[in-house]
Amino acid sequence: MIGPKIRINGDVSGEENLLVEGQVDGKVSLGQHRLDIGTTGKVNADIEARIVKVDGEVNGDISGSEKVIISSSGNVRGNIVAPRMSLEDGAKFKGSIDMDPGKPAAQPAKPAAEAASANGSRPADTAKSANGQAPVPGKDKSAQEGLSLKAD
Template sequence: MSNPYDTAAERMSILPPSMRFKGELSADEDLLIQGTIEGTIHHTQRVTIGKEGKIKANISANIIKVEGTVEGDLQAEHSVHVNQSGNLRGNIRAPSVCLVEGSHFNGAVDMDPKRPGQAHSEHGTGRVAAKAKPSASGI
């Protein structure tokens, strides 16, 4: 029997801006959050916090993309990407991290690829407080 979800868009769950959720959220498909969540988020795929998303939760997923507001720690098996509209207050643990110019970030970054899911050590952890702004030259 074939999979009834043939495209990536059909395998994505969407929490709309009007939705508020409190508790533990977990699933195996991609997730786009435009609503408000408080608690914890555990996903095996991609989690995207949309521009309207407001999250107070620790998030673990394969890939995490922040376009909205997140207060909590992020742990990704592959990567964390904070877009220009993103606002993150919390620690990041992932082998690959991208903070786009214009994004807001306050926390620590651990990019040690040997230790996904493990506690911070004295090596590979840096304390970072950043508020990216475009330069006058536009570069």
């Protein structure tokens, strides 16, 4: 914790969570940890952390690898990059938000029904009759086709 009467000029980095109630001028880098800026906290720095929650004031860019939260008492002037972002009612913000989650995760294998429809065939258990309904097991093909109507 950086207390309300502490002022730091320079870079802050670490491998644990941090609560800032005082003032930090420089750069804050916490890697895969959480940064909370309390209601009395003032940060004039670019921030990098897994989760960033702002209850105080930030002048600088924020990069959150998981999410960034600006509470109703928070005031941010800078750009935000994070896959998830929350701006509570009453929060003050000036800048841009980029919610690009980065590289997409490896796509899971397609289920058999999707894989079969991708190559043009349809598994027997997902075949549909002419009326759009799945066939009823044990019924003959004519029952599955439904009624055909002829116009005069």
